[in-house]
Amino acid sequence: MDRRRLLALAGGAAASLVATGGASAQNATSQAIQGTLGEGQRFNPASVVELARLLSKKAYTPPPSDLPEPFANLTYEQYIGIRAQPSAVLWGGEGRSFSIEPLHRGFAFQSAVQLFVVEDNAVRRVLYDRSRFDYGRLQAPANLPDLGFSGFRVFGDAQGGRTREVAIFQGATFFRSSARGQNLGVMARGLTLKAGDSKGEEFPFFRAFWIEQPGPQSEKLVIHALLDSESVCGAYRFTLRSGEVSIIDTEVTLFPRAAVENYGIGGMSSTFLFGPNDRRGVDDVRPAVFESSGLQIKNGNDEWLWRPLSNPDTLQISAFVDPSPRGFGLMQRERDYTAFLDDDQNFERRPSLWIEPIGEWGPGLVQLIEIPTDSEINDNVLCYWRPKQALAAGAEVSFAYRQFWCWQPPERPNLLQVGETRVGRGRNNAQRRFVIDFEGEALKSSQAILELKPALSASPGSVVNIRVWPYPERKMCRIGFDLDVGTETVSELRLVLEAAGKPISETWLYRWTP
Incomplete structure (x- = not known):
């Protein structure tokens, strides 16, 4: 040991x-x-x-x-x-x-x-x-x-x-x-x-x-x-x-x-x-x-x-x-x-x-x-x-x-899986930038990526500058956004990818603190 x-x-x-x-x-x-x-x-x-x-x-x-x-x-x-x-x-x-x-x-x-x-x-x-x-x-x-x-x-x-x-x-x-x-x-x-x-x-x-x-x-x-x-x-x-x-x-x-x-x-x-x-x-x-x-x-x-x-x-x-x-x-x-x-x-x-x-x-x-x-x-x-x-x-x-x-759990859902989450400085010191990768076989099609919609919320705070980067060759889709919480000291974030009004990914949750 x-x-x-x-x-x-x-x-x-x-x-x-x-x-x-x-x-x-x-x-x-x-x-x-x-x-x-x-x-x-x-x-x-x-x-x-x-x-x-x-x-x-x-x-x-x-x-x-x-x-x-x-x-x-x-x-x-x-x-x-x-x-x-x-x-x-x-x-x-x-x-x-x-x-x-x-x-x-x-x-x-x-x-x-x-x-x-x-x-x-x-x-x-x-x-x-x-x-x-x-x-x-x-x-x-x-x-x-x-x-x-x-x-x-x-x-x-x-x-x-x-x-x-x-x-x-x-x-x-x-x-x-x-x-x-x-x-x-x-x-x-x-x-x-x-x-x-x-x-x-x-x-x-x-x-x-x-x-x-x-x-x-x-x-x-x-x-x-x-x-x-x-x-x-x-x-x-x-x-x-x-x-x-x-x-x-x-x-x-x-x-x-x-x-x-x-x-x-x-x-x-x-x-x-x-x-x-x-x-x-x-x-x-x-x-x-x-x-x-x-x-x-x-x-x-x-x-x-x-x-x-x-x-x-x-x-x-x-x-x-x-x-x-x-x-x-x-x-x-x-x-x-x-x-x-x-x-x-x-x-x-x-x-x-x-x-x-x-x-x-x-x-x-x-x-x-x-x-x-x-x-x-x-x-x-x-x-x-x-x-x-x-x-x-x-x-x-x-x-x-x-x-x-x-190495991985015995049951895996037929959903897009969250990959890496990265956090850094946003456009200014009052904002934090988030980049989240989603991965899965369904993302090998460019059309499938174009049809998905990120359902994103922050409480308290607001999200701005939401972007979607498709990478079908990697079977991956990247979601980016900036979080603005003003004077708040905590924010609960929630993100899920949807298609035709239904979730197609895991639900990503995050608690931001300064």
């Missing part, structure tokens, strides 16, 4: 750390886990749900985060120097489709996570063993207690006798995956709590995992997890399938300890530092730096929305109200190396993450949060589905959805 990816992941993990306390309560929680689904117990997925229900009725206790020296104060370089020995990899060399590497605690990953495997329907706890790690230049004590783990890495998708890293679960409820040929990028969250609230975000964590041993020919890996936080407990079941596209089916049952209005399902975070639409204050040799280029939504009215991301000067929270979502996600549409010219990060190979609800989720909204940042190691973009119905204390709520870690 390279420095940028680890530090971005660690930033979120550090935010979830809390002081150790309530040792007896922690022991009681640990005993409940051991007594229900611990070493030697017969595994039953329903028992994970029952554990979450039981835990929600008890007082919250933070996870153990006490680490002996030298692990309590590791630097980044020291932490990445700790590597698992081949003997530490579960099911390694057995010819199975997946293998698991437990991850050491340290650096920002202080909290202890319990790992269990399920073999022949029996639970076996994965115990920490000093001899199964190479500590590099670090002088580790000879006698160490069971430190637990910070998470685990999943290897699979064998090609030519080799396997690749297909997922990593580490830090709070964060996890990542990717399609074949990609780097890790956008990060998923098991649950988002109180994001953007004035009192601060609440970070739940996975207290324990149960990983089912895959059969020799199995194409899927099933992972169960127990979530805990001050406000909510939860039981999770992840079913991972890896290949050209990695798919993770997620089933979750939540048990709130307290009422929560602002919570998110299918949450994810990513990085947008600068790009063609937002280069304010940038002094960088690269033309762009972002893991995701935009938010895509297919809403309950079967309208496809595209919202380019930005790095604003002030915190921006956008809400896309929906009767019941059909899909949403952070997409990386820019796949050209020359768009980034970054030989280390290769942002053009970062995954898109598309969420497809299983069943009806009902009314709510897709919430997008864009946070100002001057560093590419910060995940400054967050989105999730926020149900209209709040979580009530003592309730039980279930959701299911499918994640596609992909």
